Amino acid sequence: MSAMTEIALQAPPATRSRGYWATVGRRILRDKVSLVCAVILIAIFLSAICAPWLGLADPYQGSMIRRLRHIGTVGYPLGTDELGRDMLARLIYGGRLSLIIGILPVILAFVIGTSLGLVAGYVGGKVNTAIMRTIDVFYAFPSVLLAIAISGALGAGIVNSIVSLTVVFIPQITRVSESVTTSVRNMDFVEAARASGAGPFTIMRVHMLGNVLGPIFVYATGLISVSMILAAGLSFLGLGTKPPEPEWGLMLNTLRTAIYVNPWVAALPGVMIFAVSIGFNLLSDGLRSAMDIRN
Amino acid sequence: MTGTSGVELLKPIEDVGGAAQPLLQVTGLTKHFPVRGGLFGARKTVRAVDDVSFSIAKGETVGIVGESGCGKSTTARLLMHLMARDAGEIIYDGRQVGRALSLRELRRGMQMVFQDSYASLNPRLTIEESIAFGPKVHGMADMVARAQARELLGKVGLRPENFAGRYPHEISGGQRQRVNIARALALSPRLVILDEAVSALDKSVEAQVLNLLADLKREFGLTYLFISHDLNVVRYISDRVLVMYLGEVVELGPVDQVWDAPAHPYTRALLAAMPSSDPDRRTETPPISGDPPNPIDPPAGCRFHTRCPFAEPLCAGATPKLAALDKMGHQAACYMAIPGSGHSRAPQQEGGRNT
Numbered sequence: 301m302s303a304m305t306e307i308a309l310q311a312p313p314a315t316r317s318r319g320y321w322a323t324v325g326r327r328i329l330r331d332k333v334s335l336v337c338a339v340i341l342i343a344i345f346l347s348a349i350c351a352p353w354l355g356l357a358d359p360y361q362g363s364m365i366r367r368l369r370h371i372g373t374v375g376y377p378l379g380t381d382e383l384g385r386d387m388l389a390r391l392i393y394g395g396r397l398s399l400i401i402g403i404l405p406v407i408l409a410f411v412i413g414t415s416l417g418l419v420a421g422y423v424g425g426k427v428n429t430a431i432m433r434t435i436d437v438f439y440a441f442p443s444v445l446l447a448i449a450i451s452g453a454l455g456a457g458i459v460n461s462i463v464s465l466t467v468v469f470i471p472q473i474t475r476v477s478e479s480v481t482t483s484v485r486n487m488d489f490v491e492a493a494r495a496s497g498a499g500p501f502t503i504m505r506v507h508m509l510g511n512v513l514g515p516i517f518v519y520a521t522g523l524i525s526v527s528m529i530l531a532a533g534l535s536f537l538g539l540g541t542k543p544p545e546p547e548w549g550l551m552l553n554t555l556r557t558a559i560y561v562n563p564w565v566a567a568l569p570g571v572m573i574f575a576v577s578i579g580f581n582l583l584s585d586g587l588r589s590a591m592d593i594r595n
Numbered sequence: 596m597t598g599t600s601g602v603e604l605l606k607p608i609e610d611v612g613g614a615a616q617p618l619l620q621v622t623g624l625t626k627h628f629p630v631r632g633g634l635f636g637a638r639k640t641v642r643a644v645d646d647v648s649f650s651i652a653k654g655e656t657v658g659i660v661g662e663s664g665c666g667k668s669t670t671a672r673l674l675m676h677l678m679a680r681d682a683g684e685i686i687y688d689g690r691q692v693g694r695a696l697s698l699r700e701l702r703r704g705m706q707m708v709f710q711d712s713y714a715s716l717n718p719r720l721t722i723e724e725s726i727a728f729g730p731k732v733h734g735m736a737d738m739v740a741r742a743q744a745r746e747l748l749g750k751v752g753l754r755p756e757n758f759a760g761r762y763p764h765e766i767s768g769g770q771r772q773r774v775n776i777a778r779a780l781a782l783s784p785r786l787v788i789l790d791e792a793v794s795a796l797d798k799s800v801e802a803q804v805l806n807l808l809a810d811l812k813r814e815f816g817l818t819y820l821f822i823s824h825d826l827n828v829v830r831y832i833s834d835r836v837l838v839m840y841l842g843e844v845v846e847l848g849p850v851d852q853v854w855d856a857p858a859h860p861y862t863r864a865l866l867a868a869m870p871s872s873d874p875d876r877r878t879e880t881p882p883i884s885g886d887p888p889n890p891i892d893p894p895a896g897c898r899f900h901t902r903c904p905f906a907e908p909l910c911a912g913a914t915p916k917l918a919a920l921d922k923m924g925h926q927a928a929c930y931m932a933i934p935g936s937g938h939s940r941a942p943q944q945e946g947g948r949n950t
Binding site for chain 2: 320458487488489493494496497498501506510511
């Protein structure tokens with residue numbers, strides 16, 4: 301070995317590097333805002349999942365004499381709704397449906413949209429035109445209108461509103477996925493992978509997916525809040541959940557008649573939607589900066 | 596010295612033609628890119644590479660020089676089959692690519708190192724994974740491929756225990772370029788195309804990498820196609836050199852002959868434009884004026900005649916062909932080098948040369 305190569309041998313520092321996700325996790329933990337958001341979201345999730353074991357009142361059991369109690373009433377820490385049902389229990393039980401309706405469409409759209417965008421961006425040409433122009437047709441409708449139209453056509457119900465929201469989000473995620481894929485596919489390491497003889501599927505799996513997923517993931521996290529608000533809107537219009545099922549959007553709808561009588565209680569479901577939306581938004585912001593490991 | 600010794604590297608594809616058979620023969624390589632001027636504009640073509648022919652002998656280093664946009668990198672990508680050529684034939688060790696030699700086999704026989712050391716490594720893969728990727732595509736088991744990757748890291752002067760698990764953004768440009776070289780070598784190629792591989796490195800690192808390339812060439816019996824705009828580097832590393840201008844080869848020959856007695860006025864201008872390290876021999880006036888013409892609409896005849904100080908009406912007519920200047924393989928495509936061509940500065944009888 302020549303003298304020149306020896307120089308390089310001496311240079312390296314001996315610390316071992318962590319994996320990519322370990323680095324991202326460490327950076328998230330150092331970000332106070334993201335950490336607080338994550339804690340709040342986890343608390344809401346856990347309480348929704350564990351609702352039956354929390355010793356709450358029956359969320360369906362109403363009482364005509366205890367309607368619209370104020371926050372802080374003994375026995376009803378968050379008051380009661382227009383039918384005298386315990387708000388705390390309804391809010392926690394309501395999280396189950398609301399979170400499912402908020403997150404499931406985004407996950408489904410994430411899987412479908414990412415795949416579509418990846419294929420469109422990597423293959424390019426006619427395939428790209430076919431996929432992206434079809435997507436554009438869906439994209440042309442305002443998302444609320446599209447969700448209402450599909451839900452209306454399929455009929456009211458939770459499954460149908462999940463389907464309609466998925467269809468609303470697929471075009472948006474596909475667009476992001478396609479543009480990120482196009483920018484990554486022209487990079488030299490993809491050329492190098494082709495030069496080593498790898499087929500398109502291997503390249504997409506090993507070299508494209510990991511580099512494309514980050515930005516799409518951040519975008520999709522931001523969509524969760526949109527999804528929850530749209531789902532609330534569908535319930536509000538009577539296209540989503542049916543009473544007496546507790547669900548934040550529906551609760552907001554039914555409680556609006558009480559807005560002059562007991563505005564604080566009426567606002568509570570809105571506060572939950574707001575908290576979860578803003579939580580996901582800030583968390584996705586934190587993720588975005590944590591995943592950009594170059595700085 | 597590598598720690599994990601005794602790992603078998605991938606076997607190189609066998610030598611078919613013997614020592615006398617050139618490793619690579621390229622004839623009439625052509626690539627035109629269609630461009631459309633605006634929405635309703637007429638379709639035009641950029642003649643990025645136009646009828647380029649050359650051959651590379653086994654164990655040789657051939658340099659390609661020329662200013663940016665002359666088709667050097669396009670030539671490299673065409674040879675690697677990263678883009679489809681419009682015309683031309685590529686013969687690897689006597690076997691025509693696509694017929695007697697499959698594309699998959701060719702990829703094992705020919706690898707490439709790119710200019711941008713950062714963009715050519717996947718930021719999400721560790722260095723070890725990046726190097727092991729190629730052999731795994733060709734059926735090597737994961738463990739073996741990783742062991743080989745570590746072995747190769749040692750060969751390019753990077754201690755595997757320090758570098759194997761690192762990510763590209765954690766190491767320096769020179770180290771990354773060493774990784775790229777290791778990655779190219781992982782498939783045991785016999786021909787390595789170095790597309791401006793050292794151009795982005797600073798001078799001291801560049802020298803280290805050039806020496807590494809020379810070491811590796813000896814150790815693995817490699818053949819290099821070295822593309823660069825840095826004439827000093829090309830002279831240092833190359834045996835023979837091709838000078839390209841606007842997609843065409845204007846001069847080729849052994850590097851010493853071309854440097855000492857450049858026959859094409861473009862080569863002369865290139866060499867005169869080289870910055871001198873001697874303050875008494877400073878280049879005061881630019882040896883060549885103007886920008887290269889638009890490759891969408893290259894000038895007829897000799898493409899250099901619009902900037903050539905010796906241009907005569909003859910030069911705007913037919914395109915001059917490459918003509919032999921001596922028995923060493925020095926050729927130039929210029930009427931001034933072709934005896935009896937009709938150019939006033941052309942040599943009058945066979946064998947003479949006008950300088």
